[in-house]
Amino acid sequence: MKFSNSYIFLALLFAFSLSIVSCGDDDDTMVEPTPTLDFSGTYTIADQMGRPAINTVFVSDDRKDEFNTTSVADMGGAFAGAFNDRLLALNPGYTTNALGWDAATFSGALATDVLTVSLDGTTTFFDGTNVLTGRALADDVIDTELLLIFGGEAGADNPGLTSDNVDSNDKAFLNTFPYLATPW
Numbered sequence: 001m002k003f004s005n006s007y008i009f010l011a012l013l014f015a016f017s018l019s020i021v022s023c024g025d026d027d028d029t030m031v032e033p034t035p036t037l038d039f040s041g042t043y044t045i046a047d048q049m050g051r052p053a054i055n056t057v058f059v060s061d062d063r064k065d066e067f068n069t070t071s072v073a074d075m076g077g078a079f080a081g082a083f084n085d086r087l088l089a090l091n092p093g094y095t096t097n098a099l100g101w102d103a104a105t106f107s108g109a110l111a112t113d114v115l116t117v118s119l120d121g122t123t124t125f126f127d128g129t130n131v132l133t134g135r136a137l138a139d140d141v142i143d144t145e146l147l148l149i150f151g152g153e154a155g156a157d158n159p160g161l162t163s164d165n166v167d168s169n170d171k172a173f174l175n176t177f178p179y180l181a182t183p184w
Contacts, residue, residue, distance in 0.1 A: 083107040098155040
């Protein structure tokens with residue numbers, strides 16, 4: 001099979017043009033487009049669950065949607081009174097809890113349903129000394145909440161009501177991210 005000079009010339013020209021296009025050294029000067037974020041529109045808070053069980057226990061069914069859509073800044077003013085009433089309905093003998101908080105102080109803290117986090121100290125829900133400084137996976141949040149609601153000043157009142165008797169996770173937590181055990 002014979003090739004004419006024009007075919008050879010075209011093949012060489014094609015190979016040369018590919019080398020020029022694909023071997024450029026201008027990668028350093030390429031400018032990536034900056035993504036633009038669009039925050040226009042209407043956004044709605046759908047659920048509040050900063051501290052487990054607080055919304056479930058302290059907010060009445062007819063106010064769940066209101067609680068879930070109230071801004072954190074307005075929660076205390078809107079719900080502290082109802083939380084106080086609910087606390088005293090759950091424990092009519094409540095005076096102070098293991099933190100030394102009376103009903104109004106405790107209800108006010110609960111009504112603002114956010115999980116605060118200490119950036120420079122112990123991160124725990126409650127360890128006897130540190131209170132609401134975050135939450136470690138192994139923290140027994142429900143027992144802490146029950147203790148603060150029913151345990152009285154020393155934490156020893158109503159022993160049948162201060163624990164859910166679930167003392168650990170059903171599976172060990174992982175030592176690497178995401179730390180949660182596999183579901184099965």
